Amino acid sequence: MLNKYSDIENCPIRNVLNHIGNKWSMLVLSILDEEGLLRFNEIHKAIGSISQKMLSTTLKRLESDGLVKRKVHPVIPPRVEYELTKRGKSLIPHIKNLVGWAVENFNDIKDSRLKFERLS
Amino acid sequence: MLNKYSDIENCPIRNVLNHIGNKWSMLVLSILDEEGLLRFNEIHKAIGSISQKMLSTTLKRLESDGLVKRKVHPVIPPRVEYELTKRGKSLIPHIKNLVGWAVENFNDIKDSRLKFERLS
DNA sequence: TAAAGAGCTTACCAAATGGTAAGCTAATTA
């Protein structure tokens, strides 16, 4: 029974991790973990290279998955704050482990890529 | 100094994890971990829904990063085998942790998504 | 009167990702 990997709809790997493994999600989660409560523009400035559109999309997806809480203060100009939920916080150690692994292996991986390129 | 997150070129998160967080990489790594040495078509059948092109692309990227070893036997018809490298194996525990987290939180996350949809 | 401010959304476009189907090699098998 090799085909246990092919059930797309109910596969938590595909279903959950694809939301996390995109361009910005891990970065936003890491920043919210380190800095705590942050406003939209604070996250925007912290990353620098993200567009408002992508930050908005990313935050919405994280909110939809219950990883980030969005607090709206009904004032003008608007004030919106974001922070990790309990669920979001429970993800952080795993992200940190992954990031640690990535940092440790970064140079070796870059070397491998160069070698591979030369042989192609 | 908030802008420590914005150095794109040298950021291991972006540079390394984007290769892992795509549609197929984690799945292929997990299968190679569980099944050991596998031929191209065996991986193909194990996943079922991946195209040959994407499997080929995914394996090449993993090989380029030094996570998977590719062994070619010069026979006809060709025989090519894949297995995890030491580096690849060192990533497995982190992937398993992430997968474990995803499995544990899968139902809650699906609930959150439904609630979020209803409020939008 | 007009600009600024925060937090978006929208329209439009470019790039990356992924899928389908066909083709290739060279020997073995029917």
Add this chain to the structure above:
DNA sequence: TAATTAGCTTACCATTTGGTAAGCTCTTTA
């Protein structure tokens, strides 16, 4: 003679992701 085999690659196309720039709200400040 022609199909089959394994492991791809290629051409072509559709979808998804991501970027840029403009616009919107409503009040305060210059």
